[in-house]
Amino acid sequence: MVDNTIISIRDVVKRFGSSVLAVNNVSLDIKQGEFFALLGPSGCGKTTLLRILAGFETPSEGQVLIDGDDMERVEPNKRPVNMVFQSYAVFPHMTVRQNVAYGLRVVGTPKPEIDQRVQESLSLVQLEELADRKPDELSGGQRQRVALARALVKHPKVLLLDEPLSALDAKLREQMQIELVHLQQTVGITFVIVTHDQNEALSMADRVAVMNGGNVLQVASPTELYEYPNCRFVADFIGKMNLFDGQVVGVKEGQVVVRADAITAHIGDISVPFGDEARGKVGIAIRPEKVKLDGEEPKDMPIRVRAKVVEVVYYGNESHVFLQSTSGAKITANIKNTSRNTHAGIVKGDQLWVSWCPQDTLVLTS
Template sequence: MASEQIKSTPAARPIIEINNVSKVYPGGVKAVDNANITVGRGEFFALLGPSGCGKTTLLRMLAGFETPTTGEVIIDGHNMATVAPNKRPVNMVFQSYAVFPHMSVEKNVAYGLRMDGRPRSEIKQRTDEALELVKLGGFGKRMPHEMSGGQRQRVALARALIKRPSVLLLDEPLSALDAKLREAMQLELVRLQQTVGITFVIVTHDQTEALSMANRIAVMNQGTVRQIAAPAELYENPKSRFVADFIGRINLIDAKATRSGDRRVTVTSKAIGDAVDLAGDADGDVALAVRPEKIFVSESKPTDPDVIALRGKVGEVAYYGSFSNVFFDVGAGAPLLADIGNVSRDIEEFTFKKGEEYWVYWRKGDTLVLGA
């Protein structure tokens, strides 16, 4: 895509402004519902959500492959309503990489510049620079079939970056890679984004991928943006039951809450028993949410008044090397999951046997009160 045809606006303005954007397909199917998102210049931004949530449709509207039914898409200060995809200051890396199999690596990377009619000397220089940037210097003469999946993905990145776009759009770019390579490429993408300093917008359904790479994340579901925040804020302070359940793993205990003061509630639950005073705004039917790594296990009942303690019976145990997932039946309907670190080489120290009873507890301050 031609990225050098629209001049930049002052840096204070967001590079991307999605204002009240909806996309409705024939038959009334609403893929995106009144989305409002701003992305800062030089930011690594993620659109995260389950399949069918509208994230790819939103990315395609940024690229110009889809047209909003209502609302406006502004990139680098310009309304994109009448701007063709190849005239926008963006480039896109697709899930399948779309590397031309009949072209060498250097011809793949240089393709966009050749289509623009750039001088041969400039094409050679910028192609070499792009390949060095993605750590493929010296691979220019190779054919795509002679390279690994990770290397082909880097070829696609180099081809997108060589046009010097203001924004790079990435549609599930790591989904075809195996787990080890995928993890390595996550670090490479972050390094690359920091090196070139341009805005990256990535679409993914992988929570770990978004949390480890992005500066900010927009969580989407059923076409709507549910929350936009930095990774740590999303994980520690989700604003809804959906976001809490989608980002990482979490325990949810049904309860009822009554407001008892400024940002304080009194909650009651069959599983917990006694009423507990917690921080929160929601009232009525709520879910008490606590992350598995914040749960502790003891043979004796904790006496600390600032913790919530329940008697639980060990159910399933899953061993993962550095930690174990231990599920406890605490009478809350669903079992309570605790992540127990395996810090000793003594196997007996972290072996939980089915049917054993323990006290499981966590700090009140680590409890989220989420509305239904």
């Protein structure tokens, strides 16, 4: 994998009319061969950004470079990118083979080459046997493969995927996630995928850009995003998070001393590892699965809160325990059901100790 930039988005702004700001000053570099995800809630501007890359929208300001070429005034049909549409947009009046061949036929590729590349592309997505069917004789998953084959047959520099899995049922979606990753590794083409599903982004992408309100909030690998979110929105949007309001009361080499009324009433101010500058109001956060529950007070744990079980929700492999601390803060703990002794015998109304390690604690300054 050559480490160079294939897509460079520079200070891109997109306004619709005078009032709607869909993309607000976004700069991103996407590397050659990367599986890149644009993740965010609906209306965050991720699809607009993807459509800007495809050429269906023109940025109001800023610049898009694809493989070093400025894409300003380059029509969608002249761009070295191809798109898999959310609705797949497989042409209903053409067979699977004709659909896949369309992109080559319209640019005048010689017939033998078309046949060969269509065959390759169909075998890549395992659709050879269905090549002469019409789209209305295919399932949703098969139609999506047609859309993939049709885009990949063009050998694009970048494949753009707009919510490609949203129309599939849960089982098929999981299977397609794995297949997409395999496909991307096989063809080595840069994939840029738009999704609102954090699981999709985390499980497939090499890097994820989290967007909200037209802004890119954080660009990071899935693990970094999950373990080190840089703001409250990312922390809350990716996975589940216990969030408390806190206040920085002191700083000592690599650590900040915070006071958060919800959790520090009993144990006093806590010290949490934190590299950056932090002052004033902060958010204190801990993932539900990093929380321990005990009947006895765990004196050795620096952070511990007394709480009452409000609700226990059973999910089979794990259970989510919803608690309320004596100071009124809501805390969620996820416990693995590693034995048949379901959620460790915890029931509604139990008085427990919730505790976790300082190094698992996150300090969110914005």
